[in-house]
Amino acid sequence: MTTPLLQITNLRAGLAGPPPVEILKGISLTIHPGEVHAIMGPNGSGKSTLSKVAAGHPDYTVTGGDVVFMGESLLGMEPDARARKGLFLGFQYPVEIPGVSNAEFLRIAGNARRRERGEEELDPFDFQELLDQHMKNLDMDARFKERGVNEGFSGGEKKRNEILQMAVLDPALAILDETDSGLDVDALKIVSKGINALRRPDNAVLLITHYQRLLDYVQPDFVHILMNGKILKSGDKSLALEVETRGYDWLVA
Amino acid sequence: MTETAAIPTPFNMRATHVPDVPETLRRVAESLRKAHPSPALRELREAAWTVFESMGVPQNGHEDFSFVSSADLKGVLNRLPDGKLLAPEISSATTIGVRDEVDSGWMELLKAESDAPAALAAALAPAPREIALADKDQVRVVLAGSLARADHALRLDVPAHAKASVSFVLENPEAQAFVNAVVYLRLGAGATLDVSVSEAAQGFQLLKIGADLRRDAQLNLLTVSTGSRLARVSIDAALREPGASLDARGAAVAAGANRSHRHLRIRHAAPDCVSKQLFKTVVPGPGRSSMDGTVFVDPGAQRTDARQLLQHLLLSKEGRADAKPRLLIHADDVKCSHGATVGKTDPAQKFYLLSRGLDARTADRLLTQAFLNEALEIFPDEATADARARLMDAIGVEAK
Numbered sequence: 001m002t003t004p005l006l007q008i009t010n011l012r013a014g015l016a017g018p019p020p021v022e023i024l025k026g027i028s029l030t031i032h033p034g035e036v037h038a039i040m041g042p043n044g045s046g047k048s049t050l051s052k053v054a055a056g057h058p059d060y061t062v063t064g065g066d067v068v069f070m071g072e073s074l075l076g077m078e079p080d081a082r083a084r085k086g087l088f089l090g091f092q093y094p095v096e097i098p099g100v101s102n103a104e105f106l107r108i109a110g111n112a113r114r115r116e117r118g119e120e121e122l123d124p125f126d127f128q129e130l131l132d133q134h135m136k137n138l139d140m141d142a143r144f145k146e147r148g149v150n151e152g153f154s155g156g157e158k159k160r161n162e163i164l165q166m167a168v169l170d171p172a173l174a175i176l177d178e179t180d181s182g183l184d185v186d187a188l189k190i191v192s193k194g195i196n197a198l199r200r201p202d203n204a205v206l207l208i209t210h211y212q213r214l215l216d217y218v219q220p221d222f223v224h225i226l227m228n229g230k231i232l233k234s235g236d237k238s239l240a241l242e243v244e245t246r247g248y249d250w251l252v253a
Numbered sequence: 254m255t256e257t258a259a260i261p262t263p264f265n266m267r268a269t270h271v272p273d274v275p276e277t278l279r280r281v282a283e284s285l286r287k288a289h290p291s292p293a294l295r296e297l298r299e300a301a302w303t304v305f306e307s308m309g310v311p312q313n314g315h316e317d318f319s320f321v322s323s324a325d326l327k328g329v330l331n332r333l334p335d336g337k338l339l340a341p342e343i344s345s346a347t348t349i350g351v352r353d354e355v356d357s358g359w360m361e362l363l364k365a366e367s368d369a370p371a372a373l374a375a376a377l378a379p380a381p382r383e384i385a386l387a388d389k390d391q392v393r394v395v396l397a398g399s400l401a402r403a404d405h406a407l408r409l410d411v412p413a414h415a416k417a418s419v420s421f422v423l424e425n426p427e428a429q430a431f432v433n434a435v436v437y438l439r440l441g442a443g444a445t446l447d448v449s450v451s452e453a454a455q456g457f458q459l460l461k462i463g464a465d466l467r468r469d470a471q472l473n474l475l476t477v478s479t480g481s482r483l484a485r486v487s488i489d490a491a492l493r494e495p496g497a498s499l500d501a502r503g504a505a506v507a508a509g510a511n512r513s514h515r516h517l518r519i520r521h522a523a524p525d526c527v528s529k530q531l532f533k534t535v536v537p538g539p540g541r542s543s544m545d546g547t548v549f550v551d552p553g554a555q556r557t558d559a560r561q562l563l564q565h566l567l568l569s570k571e572g573r574a575d576a577k578p579r580l581l582i583h584a585d586d587v588k589c590s591h592g593a594t595v596g597k598t599d600p601a602q603k604f605y606l607l608s609r610g611l612d613a614r615t616a617d618r619l620l621t622q623a624f625l626n627e628a629l630e631i632f633p634d635e636a637t638a639d640a641r642a643r644l645m646d647a648i649g650v651e652a653k
Contacts, residue, residue, distance in 0.1 A: 055608050056607075056608075057604060058600070058604065078607070078613075079604065079607040079608050080607040080608075080609075080610055080611060080612050080613065080616075082608075083607070083608055083609055083610035084610040089608050091605070091608075094605070095599075095601045095602050095605045097602045097605065097606070097619075097620070097623060098623060098627075099622065099623025099624065099626040099627060100606075100619045100620070100622070100623045104619075105606070105609070105611075105619065108611055108615060108619075109606075109609040109610050109611055112609075112610040112611060112612070112615075113610050116610070148623070149605075165609060169609065169610065
């Protein structure tokens with residue numbers, strides 16, 4: 001048995017408030033290297049909260065339990081330290097940052113991660129080469145390099161840009177929050193291809209999604225159903241198919 | 254409708270109070286005037302002094318100086334000249350005609366002057382200068398301060414259809430030094446002028462830029478400042494004939510406990526003119542900034558397109574930012590917008606950067622840079638690289 005990449009134990013968390021609102025009511029989840037997990041659940045079940053708590057969003061607070069990532073508790077760790085350690089959050093709604101060039105941002109982020117891993121930083125030329133390669137894989141136009149971060153990107157372009165960042169940062173664990181929402185079939189295929197290309201025996205992916213459509217392209221090893229802040233059921237890919245045909249209601253009955 | 258339009262300007266405090274005119278300064282100014290051999294210069298000084306005298310040193314509560322310390326203002330404006338011949342340093346180019354004598358054009362400009370320090374600068378300037386720019390001229394003008402006082406008065410004329418650029422540097426490296434300058438820009442029909450103003454300063458500096466734009470003239474202006482004890486730049490531009498267009502931007506950091514004041518008066522005196530003002534100031538620590546801007550649209554200035562945005566980034570609780578965006582519209586077929594914002598860096602943008610592994614300092618630096626970029630973008634990157642570096646340096650460690 002390998003050491004888990006991520007071990008969530010009885011996690012209780014929610015909006016910091018005021019007033020504080022508890023959203024996650026005791027979640028436990030273990031992710032090992034090489035695995036793909038999917039969390040599904042209806043609106044308001046706490047899926048996005050889980051991803052934000054893991055990434056250290058300041059609006060959320062943990063009231064119980066623990067989240068251990070690569071042997072170290074994330075609680076009390078700054079969001080940037082979590083990222084440099086190898087945790088990646090793909091945002092459901094990536095923000096636009098006009099005036100910060102996408103390429104410059106990616107290079108600073110990529111080099112911060114490289115430093116953390118004891119690797120040499122890439123100079124602008126080497127980085128450019130790496131970036132061009134990743135962008136080609138994601139079928140992204142070169143002009144996205146010079147634009148402001150996500151500035152004026154369409155919904156699909158923003159999601160591709162998220163996967164591009166994931167590729168540059170090469171995380172140990174990527175949590176992708178509804179990366180499939182707002183994507184047409186072609187874009188979904190490209191994004192899925194990008195995610196699959198980054199899969200290795202030593203990293204893992206946690207997909208958060210409403211629909212099982214994404215799971216046709218990125219095959220999960222485990223599927224968890226999150227409802228009312230709790231994981232009600234875990235299984236393999238067939239669970240996602242069952243939800244697709246029966247909805248979520250049968251799980252609470 | 255052209256320059257004949259007479260609009261009451263409620264912000265001009267002339268004649269509403271007894272002007273404060275220091276007696277010693279009056280005597281010194283008079284002897285300076287009489288001593289000069291050139292009748293034209295004597296006349297200019299006389300006219301400028303008369304205008305200054307009608308206003309006096311701006312007192313507490315003066316609407317055009319409401320955010321500036323009146324004690325500081327009085328302190329420096331009352332200083333006496335030490336008799337040194339301080340001339341503006343103008344980079345030489347064969348096409349530039351610099352004349353020491355002055356022509357009648359000055360009278361028109363001075364009589365309309367509503368900024369008291371500017372009038373005083375013209376009354377006391379030891380060496381007023383006229384520069385006739387030619388097409389493709391690139392001129393650098395250094396306006397240096399002095400421990401007593403240094404007054405400068407300059408007029409730049411851009412002939413019709415010429416395209417030129419000027420950069421003004423306010424050099425005032427001593428904490429007690431003072432520079433008081435007035436610059437008049439006159440753009441002929443179809444002329445284009447790029448102007449950048451930078452302040453390499455510690456002490457007290459006041460700069461007034463008057464601009465007069467004729468038909469289809471285009472003025473692009475960028476002011477860059479890291480603030481100082483007293484740093485005030487006032488821009489007073491008139492779009493006199495149809496088709497004139499102004500793009501005025503400012504990028505500033507009120508570094509440390511510095512002050513940075515921007516005062517903008519834009520007048521649409523003719524139809525079909527365009528003006529855009531975008532001024533951005535970062536207050537990283539206990540500094541103070543003000544941006545006070547008014548757009549006047551004269552009767553008959555139809556199809557005016559005027560936009561104004563004054564934005565502050567306040568990075569700590571100790572800082573202070575005041576913004577006063579105003580529109581005074583006397584025409585009915587116009588497109589005008591104005592606004593002011595003040596705030597911290599956007600928390601959602603910051604979290605996004607942090608979540609990619611950028612430390613808080615780097616994230617703040619990038620977001621602050623991005624904030625200022627929009628103003629700096631008026632000119633190509635290579636032209637603003639120094640300014641950018643200086644501004645980022647000024648934000649320094651104080652950014653939290």
